[in-house]
Amino acid sequence: MALTIRPYTQDDVAAVHRLAQRAFSPTPGDEFDPERPSMADDRRIVAEWDGRAVGHLGAWELGHFFGGRRLATAGITNVTVEPESRGRGVGGALLRAGLDAAHERGEPLATLFPLTRHVYRRKGFELAGVWPQAQVTTSALADLPTPTDVEVHPGGVEDLDEMLALERSVAPTEAGMLDRPREFAARNLRPGTHDAVVLARRDGELVGHLVYAHERSSADHAFFGLRVKELVGRDADALLALYHVLGSSASGAPSVILPVGPEDPLELWLPEQAWTASAVSWRWMSRLIDPAAAIAGRGWPDHVRGRAELDIVDPLWPDRGGAWTLQIEDGRGQLERGGAGTTRVEVGPLASWFTGWASATRLARYGKVTGSDLTTLAFLDAAAAGPAPWVRSFF
Numbered sequence: 163m164a165l166t167i168r169p170y171t172q173d174d175v176a177a178v179h180r181l182a183q184r185a186f187s188p189t190p191g192d193e194f195d196p197e198r199p200s201m202a203d204d205r206r207i208v209a210e211w212d213g214r215a216v217g218h219l220g221a222w223e224l225g226h227f228f229g230g231r232r233l234a235t236a237g238i239t240n241v242t243v244e245p246e247s248r249g250r251g252v253g254g255a256l257l258r259a260g261l262d263a264a265h266e267r268g269e270p271l272a273t274l275f276p277l278t279r280h281v282y283r284r285k286g287f288e289l290a291g292v293w294p295q296a297q298v299t300t301s302a303l304a305d306l307p308t309p310t311d312v313e314v315h316p317g318g319v320e321d322l323d324e325m326l327a328l329e330r331s332v333a334p335t336e337a338g339m340l341d342r343p344r345e346f347a348a349r350n351l352r353p354g355t356h357d358a359v360v361l362a363r364r365d366g367e368l369v370g371h372l373v374y375a376h377e378r379s380s381a382d383h384a385f386f387g388l389r390v391k392e393l394v395g396r397d398a399d400a401l402l403a404l405y406h407v408l409g410s411s412a413s414g415a416p417s418v419i420l421p422v423g424p425e426d427p428l429e430l431w432l433p434e435q436a437w438t439a440s441a442v443s444w445r446w447m448s449r450l451i452d453p454a455a456a457i458a459g460r461g462w463p464d465h466v467r468g469r470a471e472l473d474i475v476d477p478l479w480p481d482r483g484g485a486w487t488l489q490i491e492d493g494r495g496q497l498e499r500g501g502a503g504t505t506r507v508e509v510g511p512l513a514s515w516f517t518g519w520a521s522a523t524r525l526a527r528y529g530k531v532t533g534s535d536l537t538t539l540a541f542l543d544a545a546a547a548g549p550a551p552w553v554r555s556f557f
């Protein structure tokens with residue numbers, strides 16, 4: 163029988179859970195938790211072979227911020243094929259169908275965390291940003307300057323809406339930040355675990371929040387390790403107040419793993435080299451499903467003005483590729499059909515440039531952009547320049 167890709171239904175819950183266990187779970191006996199906040203059924207698809215569910219793909223409804231504007235994005239996750247059916251095209255078919263569904267929903271961009279890159283590269287994804295993870299000596303956080311006007315107190319799942327509002331208010335100021343749906347964010351705030359939620363307030367207003375967990379540690383003299391799941395601070399004092407809370411566990415936990423973005427002031431404050439190299443940062447990959455809509459949907463620097471005549475190569479949808487002229491002016495960008503197509507780029511590396519992860523000059527140096535002249539490369543570099551794009555959380 164032929165492979166079919168179909169919508170997910172409640173009848174698939176057990177089979178898809180089993181697929182996820184076999185793909186990702188360290189202990190196959192992990193219990194399914196029906197209370198765990200979950201993605202809506204209509205954002206999932208299932209691959210069926212001989213009447214059996216053999217694969218699954220989900221897509222969170224995300225916003226991704228670039229140039230201060232929110233771009234509707236499919237956050238692809240839980241891509242699984244049962245071990246017995248791998249290597250026969252099921253994963254590729256799921257990806258194509260998942261990207262088609264995102265296109266129909268009007269999401270011009272898809273982002274995911276790849277466990278393996280090849281599968282996604284073949285479908286037009288390329289590296290586009292980082293989920294940074296630094297391991298820091300906990301006592302160094304205790305020694306940071308003390309904030310004067312911020313108070314901290316324990317929080318919980320009941321504070322989620324306020325926390326999300328804070329996250330959304332700071333997101334436009336950083337490249338790549340996510341606007342996450344409530345059920346996505348709630349997954350990090352399940353009660354009954356070792357997780358702690360800490361809120362930082364100034365005059366009653368929420369200015370920062372922290373979610374962290376204890377985990378096993380094999381380090382000498384460690385009772386436990388600390389892992390930060392969420393950390394948002396509107397300003398320096400908010401961040402300092404939250405870092406102090408982490409620092410207060412230095413007696414039991416010698417080190418803490420936390421996401422430190424490219425412009426986080428922590429490195430400016432730490433007087434000594436308190437980093438260790440063992441924390442693993444994750445790269446995310448993005449896919450321009452509809453390059454014209456994506457270019458029109460993100461913000462661009464007000465001071466950059468120019469045009470580039472592109473030849474975009476798309477392995478899945480050749481009709482969305484071809485000759486396009488890019489114009490950027492007054493903070494807005496647009497792609498119009500036509501032009502000489504002198505600057506040739508595959509849709510994957512185009513995504514690396516689009517998010518600001520890789521400059522056009524660097525991509526040209528490694529043969530990922532060809533045919534371009536120096537003036538065009540300088541324009542493209544200036545348009546997408548800025549701190550490396552990053553996200554605060556994994557999905």
Ligand SMILES: CC(C)(COP(=O)(O)OP(=O)(O)OC[C@H]1O[C@@H](n2cnc3c(N)ncnc32)[C@H](O)[C@@H]1OP(=O)(O)O)[C@@H](O)C(=O)NCCC(=O)NCCS
Binds near residue numbers: 186243255277
């Ligand atoms: C990754 C996964 C979803 C791919 O599904 P699949 O049905 O095996 O993939 P396909 O048969 O469509 O293969 C697509 C391409 O990727 C390659 N590929 C498949 N699995 C791969 C892997 N784990 N590592 C590297 N390449 C892989 C195939 O060789 C094929 O390459 P080609 O097009 O150049 O011939 C599946 O192997 C799986 O469930 N793995 C375990 C869970 C996992 O890692 N999920 C990804 C989470 S980001």
